[in-house]
Amino acid sequence: MIAQFLTLKAEAPDCLLFFRMGDFYELFFEDAVAAAATLDIALTKRGEHDGVPIPMCGVPVHAADNYLARLIKGGHRVAIAEQVEDPAVARARPGKSIVARAITRVVTPGTLTEAGLLEPKRANWLAAIAPGPQTGLAWCDLSTGAFATRACTPDEATAELARLAPAELIAPEGWKDSPATPRPLPEFSAQKGEARLKSRFAVVTLDGFGAFTPSEIAAAGALLAYVEATAKGSIPLLSPPRPELPGSTMAIDAATRTSLELTRGPGGTRAGSLEACIDRTVTAAGARQLGADLAAPLTDAPQIAARLDLVAWFCENAVTRIRTREALAAMPDIARALGRLAVGRWTPRDLAQMRDGLALSLALKAALSAPSLTTPTLLTDTLARFGAHGSLVEALRRALVPEPPHDPGAGGSIAPGYDAALDALRETARDGRTAVLGLETRLREQTGVAALKIRHNGVLGYHIEVAARFADPLMAADSGLIHRQTLAGVVRFGSVDLAALASTIAQAGDHALAAEAAHLEELRSLILAEAAAIAETAQALARLDVASALADLAATENWSRPKVDATTAFHIESGRHPVVEAAVKAARNPFVANDCDLSADARLWLVTGPNMAGKSTFLRQNALIAVLAQAGSFVPARAAHIGVVDRLFSRVGAADDLAQGRSTFMVEMVETAAILSGATSCSLVILDEVGRGTSTYDGLAIAWAVLEAVHDDLQCRCLFATHYHELVQLKERLKSLATAHVTAREWKGDLVFLHEVKPGAADKSYGLAVARLAGVPAPVLTRARGVLARLEANRDKTGGLAAGLSDLPLFGAHPAEPATDPLRAKLAAIDPDAITPREALDLLADLKALMGEEQA
Numbered sequence: 069m070i071a072q073f074l075t076l077k078a079e080a081p082d083c084l085l086f087f088r089m090g091d092f093y094e095l096f097f098e099d100a101v102a103a104a105a106t107l108d109i110a111l112t113k114r115g116e117h118d119g120v121p122i123p124m125c126g127v128p129v130h131a132a133d134n135y136l137a138r139l140i141k142g143g144h145r146v147a148i149a150e151q152v153e154d155p156a157v158a159r160a161r162p163g164k165s166i167v168a169r170a171i172t173r174v175v176t177p178g179t180l181t182e183a184g185l186l187e188p189k190r191a192n193w194l195a196a197i198a199p200g201p202q203t204g205l206a207w208c209d210l211s212t213g214a215f216a217t218r219a220c221t222p223d224e225a226t227a228e229l230a231r232l233a234p235a236e237l238i239a240p241e242g243w244k245d246s247p248a249t250p251r252p253l254p255e256f257s258a259q260k261g262e263a264r265l266k267s268r269f270a271v272v273t274l275d276g277f278g279a280f281t282p283s284e285i286a287a288a289g290a291l292l293a294y295v296e297a298t299a300k301g302s303i304p305l306l307s308p309p310r311p312e313l314p315g316s317t318m319a320i321d322a323a324t325r326t327s328l329e330l331t332r333g334p335g336g337t338r339a340g341s342l343e344a345c346i347d348r349t350v351t352a353a354g355a356r357q358l359g360a361d362l363a364a365p366l367t368d369a370p371q372i373a374a375r376l377d378l379v380a381w382f383c384e385n386a387v388t389r390i391r392t393r394e395a396l397a398a399m400p401d402i403a404r405a406l407g408r409l410a411v412g413r414w415t416p417r418d419l420a421q422m423r424d425g426l427a428l429s430l431a432l433k434a435a436l437s438a439p440s441l442t443t444p445t446l447l448t449d450t451l452a453r454f455g456a457h458g459s460l461v462e463a464l465r466r467a468l469v470p471e472p473p474h475d476p477g478a479g480g481s482i483a484p485g486y487d488a489a490l491d492a493l494r495e496t497a498r499d500g501r502t503a504v505l506g507l508e509t510r511l512r513e514q515t516g517v518a519a520l521k522i523r524h525n526g527v528l529g530y531h532i533e534v535a536a537r538f539a540d541p542l543m544a545a546d547s548g549l550i551h552r553q554t555l556a557g558v559v560r561f562g563s564v565d566l567a568a569l570a571s572t573i574a575q576a577g578d579h580a581l582a583a584e585a586a587h588l589e590e591l592r593s594l595i596l597a598e599a600a601a602i603a604e605t606a607q608a609l610a611r612l613d614v615a616s617a618l619a620d621l622a623a624t625e626n627w628s629r630p631k632v633d634a635t636t637a638f639h640i641e642s643g644r645h646p647v648v649e650a651a652v653k654a655a656r657n658p659f660v661a662n663d664c665d666l667s668a669d670a671r672l673w674l675v676t677g678p679n680m681a682g683k684s685t686f687l688r689q690n691a692l693i694a695v696l697a698q699a700g701s702f703v704p705a706r707a708a709h710i711g712v713v714d715r716l717f718s719r720v721g722a723a724d725d726l727a728q729g730r731s732t733f734m735v736e737m738v739e740t741a742a743i744l745s746g747a748t749s750c751s752l753v754i755l756d757e758v759g760r761g762t763s764t765y766d767g768l769a770i771a772w773a774v775l776e777a778v779h780d781d782l783q784c785r786c787l788f789a790t791h792y793h794e795l796v797q798l799k800e801r802l803k804s805l806a807t808a809h810v811t812a813r814e815w816k817g818d819l820v821f822l823h824e825v826k827p828g829a830a831d832k833s834y835g836l837a838v839a840r841l842a843g844v845p846a847p848v849l850t851r852a853r854g855v856l857a858r859l860e861a862n863r864d865k866t867g868g869l870a871a872g873l874s875d876l877p878l879f880g881a882h883p884a885e886p887a888t889d890p891l892r893a894k895l896a897a898i899d900p901d902a903i904t905p906r907e908a909l910d911l912l913a914d915l916k917a918l919m920g921e922e923q924a
């Protein structure tokens with residue numbers, strides 16, 4: 069057996085091998101040691117290998133999901149080796165033969181489909197990257213079948229991966245940019261990929277799915293190869309790939325996502341994120357769609373307007389909204405049930421979920437289809453995506469009992485009356501059981517043992533049981549009973565009649581189970597034949613859930629419809645930060661709404677104000693409002709007009725990236741460089757205290773230069789918060805720069821934050837007042853006050869930190885002169901027609917000498 073284990077282990081050396089033995093999956097050798105440590109279960113020993121005891125541990129099959137989930141979370145991959153023949157067949161073979169086993173599945177984080185192993189509200193992306201100057205990305209979610217690709221630059225690929233946050237990334241061997249499952253390079257060949265995709269989707273050309281670049285095909289092909297390799301012959305659900313067009317969504321890089329906490333909060337989970345704060349969806353599929361929408365806001369104004377129209381319609385039609393949400397709340401997750409059915413890991417419950425979900429979808433479609441002049445286009449389009457699943461629902465209704473069991477082997481899933489032959493088999497089994505009861509009564513009378521019982525267990529099957537003290541007379545040869553087992557206190561017997569009945573019952577039961585299994589399989593095929601239409605229905609349902617949930621939010625939280633167009637407007641009236649607002653309100657404080665108008669003559673705002681006044685909140689809330697608006701949501705503001713933002717950058721409070729060995733300041737500069745090279749005139753840039761991580765002079769100088777570059781070169785909309793009051797001078801020089809400050813007042817020696825954003829710069833920093841609020845001891849504060857008075861006196865005398873900057877020439881006024889290259893200058897001066905061969909040789913020698921000087 070260990071030889072069989074080792075052979076299988078060699079097929080999946082990077083996995084823990086779950087080796088099926090009866091009702092357990094056993095692990096051996098290092099696998100056992102690793103699994104026991106991760107799962108915190110007992111490590112035992114079994115036999116010896118090369119004279120050394122073999123470590124072993126095991127998990128029961130019925131609870132395997134739970135253990136698998138923990139191992140996958142712990143960073144392991146698991147190969148499952150099942151028994152692939154009946155043990156009786158193995159036993160019947162001559163010699164000491166063991167049951168044949170084979171790896172039937174490799175479980176990895178990106179290929180999960182079981183409900184128990186997945187987060188209901190998050191997509192479970194498996195992504196593949198084909199690196200190169202033009203990088204190809206492909207990603208799929210095997211739990212729902214979604215499959216998409218994108219061609220992009222390496223930087224964009226990093227941002228895309230941050231958006232998707234894949235559960236698993238596959239990359240060619242040797243690629244080291246981020247943790248990935250390595251795959252052989254040939255699997256990333258575009259040619260092979262194309263052939264693989266064509267064969268998987270049974271098409272002669274991929275053109276029908278969209279226009280792909282070779283890098284996208286390479287990534288999609290590698291992804292498919294991996295899916296097939298881990299599924300080991302089963303066919304997971306996968307829709308045809310859909311290429312994502314470059315520029316169709318707002319570009320948001322990884323640092324911006326983290327700083328704005330769009331879909332992950334401070335702890336890296338959903339809690340505390342914008343997504344969690346605004347999520348009112350009532351289905352898991354809706355929550356997944358909302359997450360996807362927020363992670364990828366649109367850039368096409370008409371498409372955004374279509375989403376907003378649908379939200380507005382649900383806002384206006386409150387009764388319809390409430391009814392729709394009630395209907396959706398009862399909806400099972402049919403997208404994921406479909407994923408389980410496709411891959412072959414399903415239970416009869418999944419069939420019932422499909423029946424109930426599709427029936428509800430039909431009812432919902434009928435309820436929302438009443439023609440009306442005001443029906444928004446997206447509603448009409450979404451309803452058109454609902455499939456006509458009437459006959460499938462009918463077939464499932466006829467075939468299944470209302471609540472089938474979880475266990476496919478338990479029987480009892482198929483409704484009575486569906487199949488006369490099955491009913492007859494069940495009848496036979498039932499009659500047999502009644503006959504067993506009759507036999508029990510007869511035997512009690514015959515033997516005079518009133519407490520005689522006929523029982524059933526897995527080892528003996530049906531048997532007669534009496535207390536030991538009544539057993540002796542029954543042992544007699546003429547008792548008609550056959551002794552089978554003596555236990556402490558009870559003795560068990562068989563009889564010819566009982567054996568006959570047991571065999572009838574068992575046969576009928578087996579045949580009934582086989583008939584049920586065949587019916588269940590037929591129903592599964594019926595569903596899979598409509599897989600594409602069901603996946604489409606599931607997506608349409610998720611879209612309705614998102615729109616009605618956003619409408620519910622807008623109606624109850626007083627959000628308003630933004631106007632989004634192709635201008636560069638950014639005008640927010642009384643904007644709020646939804647997450648901070650919720651926190652502030654939970655503490656029974658009011659949230660102060662603020663305006664922001666980045667119109668052409670003030671597209672760059674320099675925001676000052678004391679610590680804790682609310683600068684970061686103000687900056688972020690405007691970025692979030694742009695994200696929400698372009699995701700198709702109403703926004704937390706009285707009114708908003710936003711010109712489509714193509715790229716969003718936010719740098720708020722850079723933290724040390726110790727994992728990558730970069731200091732705060734280095735991180736900040738790397739990120740600032742990314743903005744300066746990536747932003748366009750349609751971008752929105754949020755910069756919070758750029759330059760604060762270094763010495764005051766360096767920091768001010770960098771902040772100054774960045775502001776000038778944003779103003780003159782990028783010419784984008786920008787909010788820039790700073791404690792460098794010296795920067796206010798730039799207002800005189802940069803015509804589209806406006807100053808604003810967040811207000812605070814000192815009152816009776818205390819600092820009171822008003823959180824209002826007002827035009828103009830803050831009068832002072834209040835740093836010491838904040839320090840006092842924070843509990844810095846009085847002697848330290850007194851000393852600090854003294855130091856401050858000195859510094860300020862000196863500043864006023866010398867002109868301060870920014871002395872001498874007032875007559876600094878404007879940024880870009882003196883373009884750097886191209887460095888003169890003496891070699892080039894000399895070459896340029898040569899007129900080949902006017903020199904003799906001798907002069908030419910001399911010149912050559914001079915040029916060589918010049919080159920020597922340069923290299924020295």
Ligand SMILES: Nc1ncnc2c1ncn2[C@@H]1O[C@H](COP(=O)(O)OP(=O)(O)OP(=O)(O)O)[C@@H](O)[C@H]1O
Nearest residue numbers: 652658659660678679680681682683684685686823
């Ligand atoms: N508009 C507002 N209305 C009510 N409370 C607010 C508002 N803005 C901010 N706050 C409160 O003030 C706290 C501090 O806000 P924030 O972090 O934005 O300040 P800051 O000025 O950026 O501070 P620092 O300069 O120290 O980073 C928030 O956690 C919140 O409780």
